[in-house]
Amino acid sequence: MSAPATAEVTEQELREGVRELCARYPGAYWRQVDAEDAYPSEFVDAMTKAGWLAALVPEEYGGAGLGIGHAAVILEEVNRSGGNAGACHAQMYIMGTLLRHGSDEQKQRYLPGIAQGELRLQAFGVTEPDAGLDTTQIRTRARRDDDRYVVSGQKIWTSRAEHSDLMLLLARTSEPDEEHGRWYGLSTFIVDLREAPTDRLRIVPIETMLNHSTTEVFFDDLEIPVENRIGEEGMGFRYILDGMNAERILLAAECVGDGRWFLERATEHARERVVFDRPIGQNQGVAFPLAWAYARIEAADLMRRHAADLYERGEKCAPQANMAKLLAADASWEAANACLDTHGGLGFAREFDVERKFRETRLYQVAPISTNMVLAYLAQNVLGLPRSY
Numbered sequence: 520m521s522a523p524a525t526a527e528v529t530e531q532e533l534r535e536g537v538r539e540l541c542a543r544y545p546g547a548y549w550r551q552v553d554a555e556d557a558y559p560s561e562f563v564d565a566m567t568k569a570g571w572l573a574a575l576v577p578e579e580y581g582g583a584g585l586g587i588g589h590a591a592v593i594l595e596e597v598n599r600s601g602g603n604a605g606a607c608h609a610q611m612y613i614m615g616t617l618l619r620h621g622s623d624e625q626k627q628r629y630l631p632g633i634a635q636g637e638l639r640l641q642a643f644g645v646t647e648p649d650a651g652l653d654t655t656q657i658r659t660r661a662r663r664d665d666d667r668y669v670v671s672g673q674k675i676w677t678s679r680a681e682h683s684d685l686m687l688l689l690a691r692t693s694e695p696d697e698e699h700g701r702w703y704g705l706s707t708f709i710v711d712l713r714e715a716p717t718d719r720l721r722i723v724p725i726e727t728m729l730n731h732s733t734t735e736v737f738f739d740d741l742e743i744p745v746e747n748r749i750g751e752e753g754m755g756f757r758y759i760l761d762g763m764n765a766e767r768i769l770l771a772a773e774c775v776g777d778g779r780w781f782l783e784r785a786t787e788h789a790r791e792r793v794v795f796d797r798p799i800g801q802n803q804g805v806a807f808p809l810a811w812a813y814a815r816i817e818a819a820d821l822m823r824r825h826a827a828d829l830y831e832r833g834e835k836c837a838p839q840a841n842m843a844k845l846l847a848a849d850a851s852w853e854a855a856n857a858c859l860d861t862h863g864g865l866g867f868a869r870e871f872d873v874e875r876k877f878r879e880t881r882l883y884q885v886a887p888i889s890t891n892m893v894l895a896y897l898a899q900n901v902l903g904l905p906r907s908y
């Protein structure tokens with residue numbers, strides 16, 4: 520089934536469509552790409568061809584024009600099926616910056632190609648080795664030179680850069696000033712990776728505990744046309760922050776998907792595995808952690824839906840989006856541990872996929888934002904406690 524041509528679609532129809540596609544990429548497929556540290560190109564191509572990754576592109580540009588709640592359901596179903604939406608989720612959350620702050624000309628230039636599956640917008644170059652979570656401290660420079668910018672510096676953890684046509688880049692164009700504050704002076708650009716000469720832009724893969732196609736990217740006087748800057752010069756950090764609520768909601772949905780996958784696997788095993796002459800699920804020591812995990816996943820799901828509703832109505836939703844990500848990442852991690860415990864030794868055997876999903880879901884505690892930073896945000900911005908970051 521392909522993505523619907525219009526925004527008139529029920530959640531159930533979406534779920535069934537994505538589930539049908541994911542069924543063609545079972546555990547064996549994901550185990551193989553994991554073992555080979557390979558990008559799941561066939562899966563991403565199928566998702567692209569079906570139109571699911573262009574869900575947020577407005578209908579006037581050839582996309583499905585769906586909202587964030589529906590996009591979240593698509594990613595949830597990928598993870599719930601045993602796959603890993605991390606291979607392709609960025610297109611959904613990067614899109615927001617282009618949709619909200621891009622010019623009509625930029626939207627016309629990129630969105631139809633993305634909608635048709637000819638252009639991949641999958642790379643997001645924000646994090647740098649020396650700045651860490653303090654994005655205002657990034658050092659990659661974009662120096663204006665007539666009708667172009669010349670970019671020098673380094674990014675780290677730029678995932679999917681080798682498998683994307685376009686990258687959304689955050690770089691410093693001027694120093695912060697007194698008037699605006701420390702977030703000022705950063706700008707956002709679309710970098711066309713297809714056109715970048717290899718001596719000006721070098722991509723170096725990083726080996727990681729999960730298969731995530733993540734890289735370091737080195738810029739050495741890479742030229743970007745001025746027309747590739749999104750929005751006003753110096754305001755880029757604001758644009759990126761805007762997109763972060765969407766990112767939190769989408770990743771919360773992935774965590775809910777993971778949590779549901781772990782619970783399905785764990786409860787099935789707990790019913791079937793017999794030790795001491797009874798199913799292990801009859802022991803409350805096995806059943807209760809699963810019941811807790813279920814309750815926590817359902818609660819996180821409600822917060823993610825609440826945040827998505829606010830987002831779609833254009834209302835402020837940063838606390839809810841952050842809480843959704845926090846609660847969902849914790850719930851999926853708890854479900855992962857309960858699932859591993861329920862499987863006993865079998866949980867460590869690759870063929871059951873539990874250890875792979877365990878590694879994959881662990882990432883959400885750290886990226887794209889760490890649990891500590893969400894807590895610090897809530898303490899400061901919601902509870903009014905002194906600033907700690």
Ligand SMILES: Cc1cc2nc3c(=O)[nH]c(=O)nc-3n(C[C@H](O)[C@H](O)[C@H](O)COP(=O)(O)OP(=O)(O)OC[C@H]3O[C@@H](n4cnc5c(N)ncnc54)[C@H](O)[C@@H]3O)c2cc1C
Pocket residue numbers: 642643644645646650651652653675676677678679727731733882885886887888889890891892895907908
């Ligand atoms: C597999 C993977 C894929 C990624 N993909 C991308 C990508 O595509 N694009 C991109 O731009 N980035 C990406 N990232 C980067 C990711 O967003 C960062 O790793 C994450 O934001 C944490 O930053 P850091 O690693 O620099 O940690 P640091 O900033 O070095 O922090 C280290 C630890 O200290 C804690 N800490 C720091 N300051 C405080 C404080 N004030 N209070 C409490 N605790 C604090 C943090 O919570 C964290 O646990 C990816 C990372 C990984 C691992």
